[in-house]
Amino acid sequence: MGWLADSLDSIRTLQIRHVLTQVVSLGMIVTSALIIWKGLMCVTGSESPVVVVLSGSMEPGFKRGDILFLHMSTDPIRAGEIVVFNVDGREIPIVHRVHERQDTGEVDILTKGDNNFGDDRLLYAHGQLWLQRHHIMGRAVGFLPYVGWVTIIMTEKPIIKYLLIGALGLLVITSKE
Amino acid sequence: MHSFAYRLNTLLTFSLLLLAVLCGAASFLDAFNSPLAASSSHVQASAQVLKVNRFRRQLNGADEVGLTFNVSLDVQPLFTWNTKQVFVFLAAEYETPKNALNQISLWDHIILDKDQAKFQTKVTTKYPLIDQGSNLRGRKVDLILHWHVMPKTGRMIRDKLHLSDFHLPEAYT
Numbered sequence: 204m205g206w207l208a209d210s211l212d213s214i215r216t217l218q219i220r221h222v223l224t225q226v227v228s229l230g231m232i233v234t235s236a237l238i239i240w241k242g243l244m245c246v247t248g249s250e251s252p253v254v255v256v257l258s259g260s261m262e263p264g265f266k267r268g269d270i271l272f273l274h275m276s277t278d279p280i281r282a283g284e285i286v287v288f289n290v291d292g293r294e295i296p297i298v299h300r301v302h303e304r305q306d307t308g309e310v311d312i313l314t315k316g317d318n319n320f321g322d323d324r325l326l327y328a329h330g331q332l333w334l335q336r337h338h339i340m341g342r343a344v345g346f347l348p349y350v351g352w353v354t355i356i357m358t359e360k361p362i363i364k365y366l367l368i369g370a371l372g373l374l375v376i377t378s379k380e
Numbered sequence: 381m382h383s384f385a386y387r388l389n390t391l392l393t394f395s396l397l398l399l400a401v402l403c404g405a406a407s408f409l410d411a412f413n414s415p416l417a418a419s420s421s422h423v424q425a426s427a428q429v430l431k432v433n434r435f436r437r438q439l440n441g442a443d444e445v446g447l448t449f450n451v452s453l454d455v456q457p458l459f460t461w462n463t464k465q466v467f468v469f470l471a472a473e474y475e476t477p478k479n480a481l482n483q484i485s486l487w488d489h490i491i492l493d494k495d496q497a498k499f500q501t502k503v504t505t506k507y508p509l510i511d512q513g514s515n516l517r518g519r520k521v522d523l524i525l526h527w528h529v530m531p532k533t534g535r536m537i538r539d540k541l542h543l544s545d546f547h548l549p550e551a552y553t
């Protein structure tokens with residue numbers, strides 16, 4: 204592990220100006236990530252522009268670990284669209300297809316997972332028959348397979364997350380321009 | 381100077397960049413293809429209602445209908461190299477005094493392969509047609525085929541085609 208010793212050596216010989224540069228560059232990385240996320244929120248109009256599929260209820264279309272890009276516009280939601288919605292009393296949003304839609308001034312929506320036998324009434328809050336607009340976080344417009352596994356692994360095995368963050372931090376601090 | 385970590389970092393970054401570019405390119409190329417996929421003239425389909433199996437008012441006052449119908453469709457032009465599956469469903473769409481547009485899915489099907497994208501079949505409603513009230517007697521109902529092209533990666537494409545319309549009977553069965 205010669206490179207590890209080298210790295211430790213380079214930390215010891217750091218000068219104050221160098222440290223400041225590294226802090227600034229670390230800050231730049233964090234803030235640019237934040238800017239990209241917030242910018243996406245503005246462009247897509249959805250509070251969570253990118254979501255990871257967690258269940259197999261939309262298979263074979265979406266598998267666990269796939270990434271969906273959401274968009275939320277003022278256009279009315281139609282049957283057949285895939286929407287991401289929040290149910291009162293449930294923390295994790297659900298990705299399902301709009302199965303029925305009734306226009307009652309305010310739009311009533313019933314969803315169903317492609318891979319499920321029945322509609323989603325059982326998933327909704329007790330006594331809730333329809334989803335309304337305020338439950339909907341966005342409609343899925345784009346699709347990217349597998350990439351979401353990174354976040355699933357990190358949430359389920361936090362130790363990997365800390366290792367990764369530690370390693371990246373070390374790399375940023377010790378890297379020489 | 382070029383330590384192991386440095387090389388690993390470069391390799392990872394470059395491969396991720398390459399993957400992102402490839403996915404972007406796939407979506408971009410799909411944009412040339414989507415006018416074709418989205419145009420209804422490339423999809424051949426028809427549906428006729430054969431029989432009203434069930435037409436009753438539920439205890440809560442909502443009308444419920446079960447149907448048998450013939451479906452024939454050909455969505456082969458929708459398939460490209462970037463198509464994972466095509467989700468088709470037949471929706472009943474109608475207007476009531478209270479609701480401007482009701483869309484209710486009666487039957488759906490997932491097509492995974494181009495070879496299976498052309499067929500004719502007689503089906504009963506997978507999901508009953510249930511109104512929010514009791515407005516279905518004598519109501520004109522449009523049968524509309526919707527399709528949703530889901531890609532291996534990139535943008536999803538949706539469109540629909542009006543197939544036929546029919547009138548529900550004036551009396552419950």
